[in-house]
Amino acid sequence: MRVGELSRRSGVPIPTIKYYLREGLLAPGVAVASNQADYGEEHLRRLLLVRALIDVGGVSVAGAREVVGALTAYADDPLELLGVAQSSVAPRHQPDRATPEWLAARGRVTELVAERGWLVEAWSPEMDQVADALAAGGSLGVPELSEKLGEYADTAASLAAVEVGMVLARPDPAARMELVVLGTVLGEALFSALRMLAHQHESKRQLELGKPGPGIAQ
Amino acid sequence: MRVGELSRRSGVPIPTIKYYLREGLLAPGVAVASNQADYGEEHLRRLLLVRALIDVGGVSVAGAREVVGALTAYADDPLELLGVAQSSVAPRHQPDRATPEWLAARGRVTELVAERGWLVEAWSPEMDQVADALAAGGSLGVPELSEKLGEYADTAASLAAVEVGMVLARPDPAARMELVVLGTVLGEALFSALRMLAHQHESKRQLELGKPGPGIAQ
DNA sequence: CAGCAGCGGATAGTGCTGCTATCCGCAACG
DNA sequence: CGTTGCGGATAGCAGCACTATCCGCTGCTG
Numbered sequence: 435m436r437v438g439e440l441s442r443r444s445g446v447p448i449p450t451i452k453y454y455l456r457e458g459l460l461a462p463g464v465a466v467a468s469n470q471a472d473y474g475e476e477h478l479r480r481l482l483l484v485r486a487l488i489d490v491g492g493v494s495v496a497g498a499r500e501v502v503g504a505l506t507a508y509a510d511d512p513l514e515l516l517g518v519a520q521s522s523v524a525p526r527h528q529p530d531r532a533t534p535e536w537l538a539a540r541g542r543v544t545e546l547v548a549e550r551g552w553l554v555e556a557w558s559p560e561m562d563q564v565a566d567a568l569a570a571g572g573s574l575g576v577p578e579l580s581e582k583l584g585e586y587a588d589t590a591a592s593l594a595a596v597e598v599g600m601v602l603a604r605p606d607p608a609a610r611m612e613l614v615v616l617g618t619v620l621g622e623a624l625f626s627a628l629r630m631l632a633h634q635h636e637s638k639r640q641l642e643l644g645k646p647g648p649g650i651a652q
Numbered sequence: 653m654r655v656g657e658l659s660r661r662s663g664v665p666i667p668t669i670k671y672y673l674r675e676g677l678l679a680p681g682v683a684v685a686s687n688q689a690d691y692g693e694e695h696l697r698r699l700l701l702v703r704a705l706i707d708v709g710g711v712s713v714a715g716a717r718e719v720v721g722a723l724t725a726y727a728d729d730p731l732e733l734l735g736v737a738q739s740s741v742a743p744r745h746q747p748d749r750a751t752p753e754w755l756a757a758r759g760r761v762t763e764l765v766a767e768r769g770w771l772v773e774a775w776s777p778e779m780d781q782v783a784d785a786l787a788a789g790g791s792l793g794v795p796e797l798s799e800k801l802g803e804y805a806d807t808a809a810s811l812a813a814v815e816v817g818m819v820l821a822r823p824d825p826a827a828r829m830e831l832v833v834l835g836t837v838l839g840e841a842l843f844s845a846l847r848m849l850a851h852q853h854e855s856k857r858q859l860e861l862g863k864p865g866p867g868i869a870q
Numbered sequence: 871c872a873g874c875a876g877c878g879g880a881t882a883g884t885g886c887t888g889c890t891a892t893c894c895g896c897a898a899c900g
Numbered sequence: 901c902g903t904t905g906c907g908g909a910t911a912g913c914a915g916c917a918c919t920a921t922c923c924g925c926t927g928c929t930g
Contacts, residue, residue: 436876436877436878437876437877437878438876438877445748445751447918447919448877449918449919449920450917450918450919452878452879453917453918453919455878455879456879456880457917463878465878467877467878467925467926467927468878468924468925468926469877469878469879469924469925469926470877470878470925470926470927471877471878479792482788482791482792483792485747485788486747486788486789486791486792488745488917489743489745489746489747489784489788490743490745490746490747490784490785490788491743492743492744492745494916494917495916495917495918496916512855512859513852513855513856513859516851516852516855517852520848520851520852523844525707525708525709525710525841526710527706527707527710528707529703529704529707529708530663533663547849550853552849552850552852552853553852553853553856553857554849554852554853555852558848558849558852560845560846560848560849560852561845561849563841563844563845563848564842564845564846564849566707566708566841566845567708567838567839567841567842567845568842570700570703570704570707570708570838571704571834571838573700573704574697574700574701574704574830574834575827576830576831576834576838578818578821578822578831578835579834579835579838579839579842582814582815582818583842585814586811586814586839586842586843586846587846587850589807589810589811589814589843590843590846590847590849590850591850591853591854592807593804593807593847593850594847594850594851594853594854595850595854596800596803596804596807597800597851597854598851598854598855598858599858600796600800601796602858602859603796604796609793612792612794613794613796616789616792616794616797617796617797618848618851620785620788620789620794620797621785621797621804622844622847623743623781623784623785624782624785624786624797624801624804625804625807625808625847626741626781626840626844627778627779627781627782627785628778628782628804628805628808629808629811629812629840629843630738630776630778630781630836631765631770631772631776631778631779631782631808632770632805632808632809632811632812632813633734633738633812633815633816633836634731634734634735634738634770634771634772634773634776634778635768635770635771635772635809635812636809636812636813636815636816637730637731637734637816638731638771639771640816640817640820641730641731641820654905654906654907655905655906655907656905656906665889665890666906667889667890667891668888668889668890670907670908671888671889671890673907673908674908674909675888681907683907685896685897685898685906685907686895686896686897686907687895687896687897687906687907687908688896688897688898688906688907689906689907706888712887712888713887713888713889714887871930872929872930873928873929873930874927874928874929875926875927875928875929876925876926876927876928877924877925877926877927878923878924878925878926879922879923879924880921880922880923881920881921881922882919882920882921882922883918883919883920883921884917884918884919884920885916885917885918885919886915886916886917887914887915887916888913888914888915889912889913889914890911890912890913890914891910891911891912891913892909892910892911892912893908893909893910893911894907894908894909894910895906895907895908896905896906896907897904897905897906897907898903898904898905898906899902899903899904899905900901900902900903900904
């Protein structure tokens, strides 16, 4: 197929496809003449993957390029691929990490990981991100996040068990590698939205409990 | 205090503080002369809150303005405030929602919410976001997300129960309202990073299980 | 075989975001 | 009384994710 059909079938405008080609998010088609190229189903699929990363996962174009690159570069190393997928959804900004409060929070994270025997590298950027959230809470006088850290970790662990099991259940290695990426990125978006809905529900529920009796306003 | 001290104590550069003032993220100081103004502790606190939203939570400047606005506008309506806080962390992009696949996914979400008796508005943007993730997975031939939807929802519910309990445990109403915001935004960042760490751990653990025997490579 | 839509490739431009820089006249402090 | 810093205003900038335009060519249509 040529670019017009690719555009029609994916819903992505032609100039955007050309942009993705330039940026290396999409492999060039097979040149069939000086100014004609041919794209296959794998191009369509790759394009849909890129759009899912960008539109649903909120990944940047540069991040998406790294992810699709890693998908071929680490075709048989799920842990490396996982690392790239995880860093692609990392926040774009980051706070000042030179304060003593931050270092204390960071120490608390190292401790948590050690306590649980989690097999993660000591320099994981995600550990810094946990410290960021803890330190921000601390500087605003919100110790609750730090206090509930264990419960957050428990919940994360049980979700991760489900998700990793889901990925490893895939027999085909290539499809499994794609699921590493999609599980990381789409799973994040999915869970985040469900957490919001659950917050709405729980808030209403617990607020009602707090004010018993008939004639609850609104 | 004047802007220099505010800058020193918060770590935010003076031009950025001026920008936040212009953008309405920070209330103007009390004018004490034609070109001198005075800021208090509450300005410092607000500034730290704004930076936490932006740097840790990844909220946009416009989103942060809405959140701090809601904090005063809905000082006694936690549910309204929660809605604003939630929409501030919503993804900036969104996919095409006009396809039949998306509508089917959306139906599945309505069903899930109904089954569980979750008290959420039927038009919640978060429900659309769940459908976005499901539909993206579907179009890429990944039914797993949809299959595990119930487990995702269970996990989200148990996390939400902890978090809402944490917020409602605060006796002071003003501090509680701030915690609604911080719980939503920082809680998201915190959990997301922990989920990544748990993925690393679980992946290593389950991969080791899969290849038993001595001399496991690396 | 003429004509015209569409193609691939290249270059330039756009709109938005989140700051950053500069300038001004004035206040405060040593 | 001079230096430093302030507040307020305006302008500028870098990065991102596209979007528009142009060119010569291809290949299908009639």
